[in-house]
Amino acid sequence: MFRATKLLSLVLGVLLIFTGCASPQDGASQDQTGDIQIKLGVIEPVSGSMAPLGTAEYEAIKMAIDMVNEEGGVLGKYKVEHVFADSQSNPSVGASEAERLITTEKVPILLGSYSSAIAMAISEIAERYKVPLWEMSGATDDLLIRGYQWTFRNEAMASSWGASGVEFVAEYAPEALGKELKDIKVAIVHEDGPYGTAVSDGNRKYAEKFGMNIVLDEGYSSKTVDLSNIIMKLKSAEPDVLLLTSYVTDAILFNRQAKELGFKVKMLVTHSGGHSVQAFVDGVGKDADYILTVDPVPCKFNTDALSPELEALHEQFVERWTEKFGNPPYHHVESRQFAQTILLLKEVLPLAIEKHDGVTPEAIAAAAKELDLPDGSTLMGYGVKISTPEDPFRDPWLGNEHIGQNIKAHAYINQYFDGTLHTVWPEEFAAVEPVPVLPPEHPLAAQ
Amino acid sequence: MDFFAQIIINGILLGAIYALISIGLNLIFGVIKIVNFAHGEFLMIGMYLTFLLFSQSGIDPYLSIPIVFVLLFVLGILIHKIILQPLLGKAEFNILLTTAGLGIVFQNLALMFFKSDYRVIQTSYSAAKIELFGTLVSVSRLGAFIVAILAAVILYFVLMKTRIGMDIRAVSQDPEAAVLMGINDKKIFTITFGLGVGLVGIAAAIITPIYYIFPTVGESFSTISFIVVVLGGLGSFHGALIGGFIIGIVEAIGGIISSAEWARVFSLLIFLFILFVRPSGIMGKNARV
Numbered sequence: 001m002f003r004a005t006k007l008l009s010l011v012l013g014v015l016l017i018f019t020g021c022a023s024p025q026d027g028a029s030q031d032q033t034g035d036i037q038i039k040l041g042v043i044e045p046v047s048g049s050m051a052p053l054g055t056a057e058y059e060a061i062k063m064a065i066d067m068v069n070e071e072g073g074v075l076g077k078y079k080v081e082h083v084f085a086d087s088q089s090n091p092s093v094g095a096s097e098a099e100r101l102i103t104t105e106k107v108p109i110l111l112g113s114y115s116s117a118i119a120m121a122i123s124e125i126a127e128r129y130k131v132p133l134w135e136m137s138g139a140t141d142d143l144l145i146r147g148y149q150w151t152f153r154n155e156a157m158a159s160s161w162g163a164s165g166v167e168f169v170a171e172y173a174p175e176a177l178g179k180e181l182k183d184i185k186v187a188i189v190h191e192d193g194p195y196g197t198a199v200s201d202g203n204r205k206y207a208e209k210f211g212m213n214i215v216l217d218e219g220y221s222s223k224t225v226d227l228s229n230i231i232m233k234l235k236s237a238e239p240d241v242l243l244l245t246s247y248v249t250d251a252i253l254f255n256r257q258a259k260e261l262g263f264k265v266k267m268l269v270t271h272s273g274g275h276s277v278q279a280f281v282d283g284v285g286k287d288a289d290y291i292l293t294v295d296p297v298p299c300k301f302n303t304d305a306l307s308p309e310l311e312a313l314h315e316q317f318v319e320r321w322t323e324k325f326g327n328p329p330y331h332h333v334e335s336r337q338f339a340q341t342i343l344l345l346k347e348v349l350p351l352a353i354e355k356h357d358g359v360t361p362e363a364i365a366a367a368a369k370e371l372d373l374p375d376g377s378t379l380m381g382y383g384v385k386i387s388t389p390e391d392p393f394r395d396p397w398l399g400n401e402h403i404g405q406n407i408k409a410h411a412y413i414n415q416y417f418d419g420t421l422h423t424v425w426p427e428e429f430a431a432v433e434p435v436p437v438l439p440p441e442h443p444l445a446a447q
Numbered sequence: 448m449d450f451f452a453q454i455i456i457n458g459i460l461l462g463a464i465y466a467l468i469s470i471g472l473n474l475i476f477g478v479i480k481i482v483n484f485a486h487g488e489f490l491m492i493g494m495y496l497t498f499l500l501f502s503q504s505g506i507d508p509y510l511s512i513p514i515v516f517v518l519l520f521v522l523g524i525l526i527h528k529i530i531l532q533p534l535l536g537k538a539e540f541n542i543l544l545t546t547a548g549l550g551i552v553f554q555n556l557a558l559m560f561f562k563s564d565y566r567v568i569q570t571s572y573s574a575a576k577i578e579l580f581g582t583l584v585s586v587s588r589l590g591a592f593i594v595a596i597l598a599a600v601i602l603y604f605v606l607m608k609t610r611i612g613m614d615i616r617a618v619s620q621d622p623e624a625a626v627l628m629g630i631n632d633k634k635i636f637t638i639t640f641g642l643g644v645g646l647v648g649i650a651a652a653i654i655t656p657i658y659y660i661f662p663t664v665g666e667s668f669s670t671i672s673f674i675v676v677v678l679g680g681l682g683s684f685h686g687a688l689i690g691g692f693i694i695g696i697v698e699a700i701g702g703i704i705s706s707a708e709w710a711r712v713f714s715l716l717i718f719l720f721i722l723f724v725r726p727s728g729i730m731g732k733n734a735r736v
Contacts (some may be wrong), residue, residue, distance in 0.1 A: 049663045050652065052563035192708050220707035225464075225658065225667050227459040229702025229710055236450065248565055249667075252659050259574040260585035261453070279565035283659055443574075 038074055038349065038359050040065070040082040040106030043097055043122060045114050048089025052248075053277070053333050054114045057137065060083065060334040061111060063320065065342035067313075070253025074349045083107055087114070091121035098125040098133075109134055109343065116140035116158070116194040122294040123151040131361040132368065134348075136340040139296065140194040142199070145400040149389055150361075152368050154340050154380065155296040158195055158271075163397040164411040165269045165294045168425055169241050170210045172436035176267060177240055185215045187239035187265075189230060191273070192219030196245040198443070199271045199294075203243045205397045209427065215239050219342045222247040227254050231261045241267040248274035252283035255444075259287075264446035269413075272296065276332035281419050288416045290438050292424070296340070298381050298412045299331040300431050301423035306376055314379055327353050331421065340380030347371060348383070375408065381429055383408040453582045460588040462695020464654055467595035468668050470602065471646035477682030478619040478639040480539075481531065482618055484546040486672060487665025488553035489644050493519055493651025494550065494660045495561060501568045501655075507571040508570065508655050515648040523644025527637045531662065534656055535636065550665070557662035573656050575680050579637075591653045598649050615639055619682065649721040678718050681730030693717065700732040 044062055045054035053313035065080050073079040083105045087094030094113060101107045102125065110126060110133045113119045119138025126133035126148075131150045135143065139158040143151060156164075166186075173184050188203045190196035196219065207214050216237040220230055227250065234242065242265045246254060251274030268291055274280055275293040306314075318336050321329040329335050348367050349359060355370070356363035373384040385408050392401040413425035414435055424434035438445035472486045496515045500506040506514070514673075526549065534542050575586040605656070606612040617625040618635045626632050675694055679686025694714045701713030721729060 036550075047558070049666060051558060051663065052565060052661055055563045069700075218706050219707075221666055221711065224707070224711075225456075225671070225708075226461050226698060227707070228461070229454070230707040232450070232457070232703060233707075234455060237574055249659050249661075252565075252567060254656070260576045260583065260588070263578070264581050279567075279659075283565065283567040285569055429645045 021209075032129075036078050036353060036359060038078050039105070039107050040080060041085070041098070041101035041105060041110045042082050042419045043085045043087050043094055043101070043110060043112040043118075044203055045087045045089040045094075045118065046171060046342060047086055051330060052091035054087075054089070056330070056333045057114055057337045059213045059325075060321075060329065060337035062343045063317065063324075064345065066339045067317070067320070068342070068345045070419075074345055075353060078349075078353065080140040082111075087112070087122075088117075089115075089116050091115075094118040094120040098122045099129075102126075102129045102131050104427060106358050107131070109344075109364050111136060111344070113138055116143065119143055120153075120194070123148055123250035126150045129210050129361075131388075132365045133369075134340070134344055136337055140198045141395075141398065141400060141402070142194060142198070144402040146404050147389070147403060149367060149403060150350070152365075152376075152386055152404045152406075154343060154384060154406045154409060156411045157395070157402065157405060158198035159166075159205075159398050160395065161271045161294045161296065162199040162204075162245075163206045163363075163413045164202075164413065164425075165199075165243055165271055165292075166203055166206035166210065166212075166267055168292070168294075168413050168434075168436075169243075169267060169269060170206075172434065173241060175271075177434045179240070182211045182213065184241060185237070185239045186212045186243060187234055187237055188218070188232070188243045189216070190243075190245035190271075191222035191247055191250060195273065196222070199245040200243075202312040202397050203245075203271075204341045207243075212241075220250070222250045222251065225253070227257050228261060231257050231263050234258075234265075235261065235263050239265060239330050241265070241269065243271070244275075245271040248277055248279050248283075248416050249279050250276050255284045255287055259443050263444065265444055266446045268438055268444060269291065269294065272332065276414070276421070278327075278330050281334050281416070286419075287443055288419055290416060290435055290442050292415045292434065292436075294378075294411050295332060295344045295414050295421075296332050296409070296411055296428055298423045299414045299421040301381065301412070301429045306379070306381070310377070310379055335395055337377070343378050345385070347373065347378075380409070381412070449581045452580070454703055455696065456579075456582045456584060458696030458699030459460060459692060460585065460592050460695070462692035462698060463592040463595040464588075464650070464657075464691075465671055465675050465695050467591070467598060467650040467653070468622075468647065469600060469672040469679075469691055470684075471643035471650070472672050473478060473676045473679070473682065473684070473687040474602075474646065475640055475643035476676065477684070478615055479535070479547065479636045481542055481640075483643070484543065484669075485553060486540045486647065486696040487551035487667075487669030488550040488557075489523070489647045489667055490651050490662070490664075491557060491662065491665040492522070493648040494655050494664060495557060495566075495660075496648070497652045498566050498568055498660050501570075508568070508652050512594070512649055512652045515652045516645045519648030519651075520645035523641035525635055526644070527640035531640065532633065532637065554662050554665075561662065563662060568655060570656045575607040585657075587653075587656045587713025591657065594649065594653045598646065602646070603684065611635075611638065674714070674718055678721055678728055680725075680731030682729035683728065686728055686730035693729075 044058040085097035116138040127150050135153045141157045141159045144311050190200040270293045272295045281288045352363040352367035367389050375383045387405045392408045414421040415424045422432050424430050497508050498513040572586040576583045614630050675690040679690030697711040697714045702710035
């Protein structure tokens, strides 16, 4: 009995070590001279099913903070520290950790949070405590259409990705396929979480707007280990264009099962998520080539529009990341978090300090709302102007009112060439011309 | 007609994977009465081993089946001897918590050693297909099907025809009487646990060319294997096979007649229905309260 208890306590002890949530930074002691202290609350999933990309996001956020600190900090003099919490891939853990960061650690702002579902949960806490949530990857529309005033998003919302995908099809398909818009058969297939659903809403609305013929419109769970039934339906529907929204594993599975079951299509437009990450290329090899993917982040784009300082900063980040991890940062995960953390540290916080005397939640929120940056002045390419409760943004695809949304944000379309993504749309950011129709050498290409 | 035949084939091939993953879980429950919550993580470990053998030494996943089986067999024996055996016969709840805890430990160890990246192996047959009676059959899935059937047949013979198999069955059916007859039940438990974990290793090796590997990949399969095992009848050898194929075919058809989102709902409905009619599962012996 004694031995069993001892063993069990050993196991439990090990468990506690491994699952132990957030370890607060034993950060530098603060001087009490009334200097401004900047303490960010960061919430990312670094354990559980979302850990793969959540960990990478956190590393990028840390690197942005380190790089700013090495220049002396915000405005060159205020060091930034952060407190980290692990949401464990679980929205309710994310919410309780957000509450802890706000009430115990007294952070004036939260950064996060990888998934739309977690962002939704955290945003409710942010709203209740009136602390800004600087959301850097949760793309669902629902996040900002509930009238909440403390959540801010720099990126384009998910439904606009879906709309952009269809806009691209409308622009290129008639000529490439030799068909009128109304004769173009479109299939919409999406994972059925908040992200895939929001993207498909944009797909559907715009496909209807352009009068395309929707022959299949279906969701599936991204956790599934079998997509044969959806591929069988696609085979009988025979679409010209497939608008696909997936996470990583289902994107790889779709490619494999589509090949196994002999599904063919002329245009394949995917929407970020799984199709935009290196794991997809590793998983499908050469099959990635020519796949189009709508993405909130540009990739190998025409950087002429960026300021020289930004270009230099980005190069510095790429170099540093490559040195630390042995591979260049991936645009969809790391570069994206880096860009938005930098935006917060170099534009929002300085404005809060200079104009609103500090880094209180109110000052940061006020600064975020006042920010007005032209295109080319952020690492994301587009400018920044955040919609406010007084002047909400009504989106043209679903007609919802968004508060806290960067209205200058838009999606990009990237395409794989030799395993690397290149921005092909919109034209002013395009580095190369798009190849809209899958060429015959692609295994999914219809003849 | 071809369309329907194709769907049934898809379901059978999927069912074989479910069945093979579930056999080991079922064996462990049937004999030792342990609900092994770390089952999915043993699968994950087997997949990483297959991946390592392939990427480091170029060993094809099919050739690595015996290696992964033996390694996991040994791992199972060690885990059982060191961690689980001392808890046997004490509060059942402790074992439940311990296997669940082991699962978390394994996940985090995988995260430490392999990082969170998704790993995929590309074999020449990864997405290859052959035509069979007007239907398309994936080579790697057909291979998984054949291995699943072979593994089941071999296990069946081991259980029915060998001395150790008879001992295992004896302990499973009546532990006390078996001990009185001179069977060392501790040894049998240990071997059974090793065998159950080794079987998951076989499943891991053959699904590695079909799927992808990441530290929490086990979760995708563990839920379904619990459903399969309970549906077939906890502890029933044939039950796990039948359960696997039923779930595979129901999901394939269910996803066609309604939407893919509902495929799992159909299999869960069948699951509930069968439990309602036969509380101990299709092949379960004793109705349990």
